[in-house]
Amino acid sequence: MHSLRKSHQTSPSKMLTLLLLSFLWVGASDGTAQTRASSSYSGEFGSDAGSHFDQSDQELEGPITGLRIRANDRYIVSIQVRYGDSWSSTEGGMVGSPANVRLFLGEGIVQVLGRFGSHVEYLALRTNQGRVFAFGPNFGPGTFFTAEPSFPNTVLRSVSGRSGSSIDAIGFHWDTEQ
Incomplete structure (x- = not known):
């Protein structure tokens, strides 16, 4: 049972990488969406x-x-x-x-x-x-x-x-x- 839990846990370095990538993705997509949603x-x-x-x-x-x-x-x-x-x-x-x-x-x-x-x-x-x-x-x-x-x-x-x-x-x- 203990080995099953360990296989589903995310390492701190992987978690930090995922967190940084999500911030970068949200920041990049947010500016693009605002520009395209207002100009015509x-x-x-x-x-x-x-x-x-x-x-x-x-x-x-x-x-x-x-x-x-x-x-x-x-x-x-x-x-x-x-x-x-x-x-x-x-x-x-x-x-x-x-x-x-x-x-x-x-x-x-x-x-x-x-x-x-x-x-x-x-x-x-x-x-x-x-x-x-x-x-x-x-x-x-x-x-x-x-x-x-x-x-x-x-x-x-x-x-x-x-x-x-x-x-x-x-x-x-x-x-x-x-």
Whole structure:
């Protein structure tokens, strides 16, 4: 009977190894699960014309705090996003005067409605404080889309897409509020 007990006992060194491995596994899997459970992507809405742009690296500057968008009577000409206190480069053309939007402290974009054809024609952005900002003509032959995060308590963190002399396509990257 004594030998049976001995065969089922774990040595202190094996127990310590198992304990350390379990802590390492929980720590590694916990961070990965949190990242994947809060981020999502909507898009790309538009055509495959123009050059690809991606501002996801700029979200490290802080949350989106402002926008500058140029539009004419047919489509969105350009977009520039303010991350924290830093403005991104302008994507698209420089024709026309930009409309400036400043977000309040703690305000984030939670939904984008739009329309696209060969260019992004229209964008309407709704914030978590109920404000709506619209750019471009709200009529035309393009295809409508709705973009919103896949998870609760997430906001727009960056944009990507394609541009040339206008915004040809756009995508939206969502993640937790900062």
